[in-house]
Amino acid sequence: MIKVALPNKGVLFQPTLDLLASCGYRVGKSGSQLSAFDPENDVEFYFLRPGDIPVYVSNGILDAGITGKDLAAERGHSPELLLDLNYGDSRLCAAVPANSPVRTLEEVAGLRIATSFPNIVRQYFHGRALKLIELEGAVEISVALGIAEAVVDVVDTGTTLRQAGLRIVGEPLFVSNAALYAHPERADHPPVRVLRSRIEGRLVALDYMMVEYDCPGTILQQACEITPGLESPTITQLQREGWYSVKAMVRRKEAHRIMDELSSIGCRGILLTNIESARI
Numbered sequence: 001m002i003k004v005a006l007p008n009k010g011v012l013f014q015p016t017l018d019l020l021a022s023c024g025y026r027v028g029k030s031g032s033q034l035s036a037f038d039p040e041n042d043v044e045f046y047f048l049r050p051g052d053i054p055v056y057v058s059n060g061i062l063d064a065g066i067t068g069k070d071l072a073a074e075r076g077h078s079p080e081l082l083l084d085l086n087y088g089d090s091r092l093c094a095a096v097p098a099n100s101p102v103r104t105l106e107e108v109a110g111l112r113i114a115t116s117f118p119n120i121v122r123q124y125f126h127g128r129a130l131k132l133i134e135l136e137g138a139v140e141i142s143v144a145l146g147i148a149e150a151v152v153d154v155v156d157t158g159t160t161l162r163q164a165g166l167r168i169v170g171e172p173l174f175v176s177n178a179a180l181y182a183h184p185e186r187a188d189h190p191p192v193r194v195l196r197s198r199i200e201g202r203l204v205a206l207d208y209m210m211v212e213y214d215c216p217g218t219i220l221q222q223a224c225e226i227t228p229g230l231e232s233p234t235i236t237q238l239q240r241e242g243w244y245s246v247k248a249m250v251r252r253k254e255a256h257r258i259m260d261e262l263s264s265i266g267c268r269g270i271l272l273t274n275i276e277s278a279r280i
């Protein structure tokens with residue numbers, strides 16, 4: 001059995017449950033439930049604060065976990081990063097009042113800065129002497145309340161900062177996304193490898209689609225150059241003399257252009273389907 005930590009709430013909670021369910025894990029959380037056992041996969045899931053997950057995994061209390069990369073960096077615990085996930089994207093940015101004359105991060109470093117990520121801020125400014133006000137959350141209101149002159153906070157759409165009358169200054173101090181982590185000594189443990197490959201298979205599947213179509217032998221070579229697949233397209237002979245059926249994986253973002261091209265050269269019955277998971 002392996003023990004896996006999952007975010008117990010917030011923006012990472014539901015996408016993480018959805019991802020695991022799409023990988024065949026049976027995991028759900030009701031109320032203040034702190035753990036759930038998946039007998040079919042022999043995994044015990046623990047629902048923890050996103051910021052605490054790196055602590056449990058890097059200490060080996062839990063074998064693996066999913067949380068934000070900024071939270072792992074902030075806590076200074078370095079569990080092994082196994083996989084970047086396709087959600088939880090955010091940037092840790094500095095911001096000042098919209099009417100402030102401050103235009104650079106160098107200038108921000110001289111201000112009183114409110115943040116929930118003091119370690120990342122200190123690392124970014126290479127240990128320079130800073131006036132940091134460490135807050136748990138709702139950091140954006142700290143300037144209006146007068147405890148700080150600038151903030152460094154998580155930005156997704158930028159709505160919170162704008163609503164607080166703040167303007168981003170300079171480049172992000174950290175760029176984050178959700179990630180799968182494991183204790184270094186457990187990363188190659190078979191059930192952890194299965195967890196990683198199932199998630200990887202799902203992420204690959206989301207990047208690709210399956211295209212199937214019929215075409216006459218006279219344009220088969222031309223059509224297969226449009227849909228070369230990963231290894232090679234699957235070609236089967238149709239009952240109709242001189243016609244073939246072709247099946248190949250195509251990148252999701254190129255799928256509709258490929259369909260247009262196949263149609264324009266004379267292919268017929270062109271079908272596009274999603275892929276649940278893939279091992280390539």
Ligand SMILES: Nc1ncnc2c1ncn2[C@@H]1O[C@H](COP(=O)(O)OP(=O)(O)OP(=O)(O)O)[C@@H](O)[C@H]1O
Nearest residue numbers: 009010011012050051068070088089090137156176
């Ligand atoms: N719009 C967003 N708001 C908050 N966090 C986000 C957002 N988008 C992505 N994230 C990422 O999600 C993680 C934080 O999740 P969340 O804010 O839900 O946890 P938390 O801050 O510990 O909980 P809470 O906000 O309830 O105190 C971080 O890795 C952060 O970078």
Ligand SMILES: O=P(O)(O)OC[C@H]1O[C@H](OP(=O)(O)OP(=O)(O)O)[C@H](O)[C@@H]1O
Nearest residue numbers: 137138139154155156157158159160161
């Ligand atoms: O750029 P936006 O799309 O507005 O999202 C970013 C905001 O969301 C997060 O707040 P959260 O809900 O996590 O509350 P918290 O600040 O208390 O953590 C983050 O701390 C920002 O305040």
Ligand SMILES: [Mg+2]
Nearest residue numbers: 010137138154
């Ligand atoms: Mg938060």
